[in-house]
Structures are given as C-alpha cells and as structure tokens.
Amino acid sequence: EIVLTQSPGTLSLSPGERATLSCRASQSVSSSYLAWYQQKPGQAPRLLIYGASSRATGIPDRFSGSGSGTDFTLTISRLEPEDFAVYYCQQYGSFMYTFGQGTKLEIK
C-alpha cells in the first residue's frame, strides 16, 4: 500500500500570502492519479486538482498543482479568506486509493 505523508500538519498564514502544501508518497505514483481535495468544517470534501496539475471544474486559478514521482505540491498563490480549510492529497493505483492525513491551513 502506498502511504502519502502531507506536510506541514498545520500551516498558519495570512490572507494574501502564498501557501505551499506538500504530499510525499512512499513509492512512485503515476501523475495521472494524484488528486487534491479541500474540506471545510461541516462540509464534504471538494475536488480541487486531478492528474497532479489539472484544476477541477470551477476551481479558481490561484490553486495549482505540480510534481511527479513521489513529491507533489499544492500551491495557493494568494490566499482568500475562504481558502482556510483542510487539504488532502489522494492517490490511486490498481483499485487501491489512499489519502494523506491532511494539512490544516489556518489564519495567522
């Protein structure tokens, strides 16, 4: 089973700043099968990025994904108040899906 480790566990930033979230895999992941989700309190997660770098429908262009192999990054270029949430990465391979443990992005 591929284990995804997200860092940092908590990221404290101010609106307008740039956020960089990391997701590291225990073995190589196909870039086609790496996704990022956002979850706000009391809500279901929402797909942000799929295929490591493609934005889902309706996702603002301040969100971007990059990376390959075992290291992937979600970048939020300029934080808006509504971006403070928990973010999860997820990988898929041979009918096995795993999620990272999440990064909480909080207002500084």
Place this chain on the structure above:
Amino acid sequence: EVQLVQSGAEVKKPGESLKISCKGSGYSFTSYWIGWVRQMPGKGLEWMGIIYPGDSDTRYSPSFQGQVTISADKSISTAYLQWSSLKASDTAMYYCVRHGRGYFDLWGRGTLVTVSS
C-alpha cells in the same frame, strides 16, 4: 443537476445491522464506479471500497474487507453500504463518491452514523 444524495443520519446500538444509501442522479449511474469514504470524528479520509453499478463488480480496501458490504441496485440508481453487526468504532461520517479517472469528482453530503449503547 449531477448529484449523489445520501440517506439521513442514523443512531444505532452495538450489534445492530444497518444499510445506508446513495442515489445518483443527473448522469449515467451505470457508467461510473461509486465508492465509500469514511471519516471518523476529527480524523482524515479513508477509502472503504468501490462498486461498478453496471455489473456489480466490487473492490474493497483490505482494511474494510469483511467488515462491510457494498452493493448497488442499478434499476433505481442507488448504491448501498451495510453492516451486519455495528461496533462503537463504526461511529463516523460516511461519504459516497463518484470515481473519475483515479479521483473522486462528485461527493455526497455524507451520512452520519452514531453507534452507542
């Protein structure tokens, strides 16, 4: 509107059985895999299993194999997650999800299951 509509919250006692549902609408239900994701209180996301409603092909996470049963009734565009004997540790929010190409592109709002004596 493309959506997954889940059944309502449940409160059960340990040892009881339960079946929760997820109805897809606005798209071809038999053309996409439907999965289930668990989120225990204050914790992260765990993939449980997935079913292809077109032919009921089902795959489980090793962590949930034998603990739950996933099924689907394509005639009413509905997937199910069931337990035969609930435990307190099954207390969680359960999300149904539509599988895209390696990602979950559509999420239900979740069904909160509380198991308490």
